[in-house]
Amino acid sequence: MTDPGTDSPEPTAEAPDAPPTPDAPADAPAEAAARPTLQLRFHAVSDVGRVRRDNQDSGYAGPWLLAVCDGVGGAARGDIASSTAIGELRQLDEPPGSVDVIDRVNDGIHEAHIAIGAQVDHDPALNGTSTTATVALFDGNRLAVGHVGDSRAYLLRDGELSQLTNDHTFVQSLIDEGRITEAEARVHPHRNLILKALDGLHEVEPDLFALELVPGDRLFLCSDGACGVLDDARLTELLADGSPEFASIELVRASLDAGSSDNVTCVVADVIDPAASPATPDSPPPPPLQPMVVGAAADLGRRRPRALFRGHRSGDTGELEPIAAEIPEGIGGHVVREDPPLDPEALRYAPQAPPRYVWARRLLGAAVVLGIVWVALGTAYWWTQQKYYVGEDHGYVVIYRGVNVPGLSNVYEVSDLKLDQLRDSTQDQIRDGDMIFDSFARARDEVTRIGQNARVTPSESGTPTTPPTSPTSPTTPTTPATSSGAADLTGATPGG
Template identity: 75%
Template sequence: MTDPGNDASAAPETEEVPVPDAQPELPHDPQPDTIDVPLPSTRPLLQLDGYAVSDVGRVRKDNQDSGYSGPWLLAVCDGVGGAARGDIASGTAIGELRQLDEPPGSVDVIDRVNDGLHEAHVSIGAQVDQDPALNGTSTTATVALFDGQRLAVGHVGDSRAYLLRDGELSQLTNDHTFVQSLIDEGRITEAEARVHPHRNLILKALDGLHDVEPDLFALELLPGDRLFLCSDGACGVLEDDRITTLLTDGTPEFTSIELVRASLDAGSSDNVTCVVADVVDPSEHAPADPMVVGAAADLRQRRGPRGLFRGHRSGDTGELEPITAEIPEGVEYAIPEDPLVDPEALRYAPQAPPRFAWARRLLAAAIVLGIAWIALGTAYWWSQQKYYVGVDDGYVVIYRGVDVPGLSHVYEVSDLEVADLQESTQEEVRNGAMIYSSVERAREAITRIGANGRQSGSGTTTPSPTTPAAPTTTNPDDASPFSPPAEGGAADLTTLTPDGR
């Protein structure tokens, strides 16, 4: 380590300003050689002294959490489970994010975190491209990158980051979950969210397919601050007061293990990952070596379902083997609301649809429009098989279709005037209630109307409804319901076209 105040090569290039001889030379604090841009503060650079623990838990058969702890970087990723292998998603993400664990340089820490999350997103997408069976896999990601003074946090999903300062706990991240949206709207409380049936639904995750805008922010850290990152297997069951109590005492190693133990004892049915780190002065305290835990470490969870650690200080965490047989009589276990539904599988629900969603929507719209067009066409065809007697321009006419606007038109016009009919018959004709299945029957109806429905003063003879009128011609070939009758006969009707009235 060199002193930038005595090494000209380490000082930034600036314009020289004359300084009075009486002004004393300002002291310079030592800084690492790797810093390209000196920090404005004279505080020495700090580092993180952390420890990470990940446990499969008491119910699940494999660990889909991954965690990392290093002198500059802390990270927790919770893979979305199921057949799509969330352990691959979380392990891939940690594999990319751990490359950020380097001494600070000229690039702003927030930009570095954003780039790291983007690289993790791309790497997961490459895994999906290589193995289509992974389509749908995703992971949460909570990342904390330290540059010696400022901590940059990047967050996607429902893993969390906390800060303990002077005995006061602050939650740094905000969950991207359905229940958190209900809390923000004031519809439920924090306590209600812990038992909500949809508490596992996440709204954001890294899946390699759909771009996600992470939450990004930075804050100043002080010596003595303690950071805590965890998956929802811990924060989903531990109250803030309990977390504060556990974080207050002990080394990062002791505290992280106790936090996992407390989460399991509180009834957590998920994987549990906890990362605890203190902000220390490296000249007074040597930071611990980097640690990779959980799915990213590819350790004993591949060999069996047991946890990564069996106890603490020669003790036992109380971890149970995953339940693979019937529950013995007399033994009670905490059973989910619906034992047939894996809560982890519900975490897929808020994810966006797979690729080519626009093509699927377009095809669905085309099918709906096609069905609607066929239904309308069938209805119109059916209406055109009907005929009814009505009135048009003062004459009795035959309409084709049904008495609905747009579904009927004048088919034939008779020479029978409506004014010549009795009032009751006029009302019946105007209502269009006489519907027939063929035009021949409609014609016969008009003939009957003319014979039986004329007014007495119309100058025609109205035959009795029970006595048929005498034929007007002796030639059967000339007999037609619409042919002109003899003088004084029944109806005088002539078939006309709509335009030949």
């Protein structure tokens, strides 16, 4: 494939190498030189393919207009988007007037965009549907091209194939940056991620350009079901021979044989000069071709799309009819059809319809999360209040309820046992809060045991006293006196 900027026509508003208008006198007015001198011989084919249940492609071919729209959206009915777009674009298929062809194409694409938005407004279930659009409008000399998405337009001139459009896809951006090759793009996991589409919601600016045509040119428009599986060499081979009808049919057949899992739509048109082969009594001119509408735009009123290549030379390539599953007798004797498997189109790259009641669902979810957190915190606090530990408060041994964490414990009972009456190891344990118990009774027993084992310390008075044998309710503790030589306090004043 050659680049349109090399040997093939430059896709700009005016091609510098435009051929002179045949039979136009040198002194003819400019408008006479611009009269249509060339014609299009065209054919269009669209096939649902071997995998899809529905054809979401739509195509159009007429004397002045060629167009391919690839609808996306899965459950949001991409076939509606593509057929709506073709319904608007086909109004461009009329002889050229005073308006420039590029402006007409731009207006047509925007009208299609607005029409899709009107469909979504009428039926909110279509929210999320969209379509690509590749449009080629002919005025008898020039071709104006408008493009959005990943459908493509090609030009075959003198045996060389040029891709006229540039894909609006994620992988194309990687190709443009030199990060992957064309071959790698064909198998990239995100090859179907498009960046532009007509959805009636997001404003989009199409790529617009024009080029001069010459007799012998062949135009080719297709959905990605064809160009996604056929490389440029294969496309050139299939476009090189035969009539537009033969070439379009073979292109669809070859795409299915190459393993395309998508709908396939191909539009082929030849540029001819009727003056080069004037009609004679022996060879009258061919009858004018009637416009062709294919794909979803033509199948929308039918019950099911038609697979064109069922049972051809490579075998049955059409989709299988759904199998009827009969309900056992006694339940009504009705015949129903099993639910089809998930259509891969539903997982395609178009944005899906947003769920309803988004804010209500978010608030409900937040309330559930907060409720779970509240219950968890309440349970944790309740658990901490079932614990007791022996600690110290203002120099006295006390019993705390809770765990030794700030804010999760409080003084439950104060004993009259002073901390400095205890052994050093016991003092360290009490300060660290290491004496933890599952009940208040066990904590109180431990304080009693500590009091019985408390060591005697000398005082200034020399009068021996001992702390109480068990903790009491909060009272004013009495400073114990000691007696030299006494090893432990027993809870009573020792005899002389």
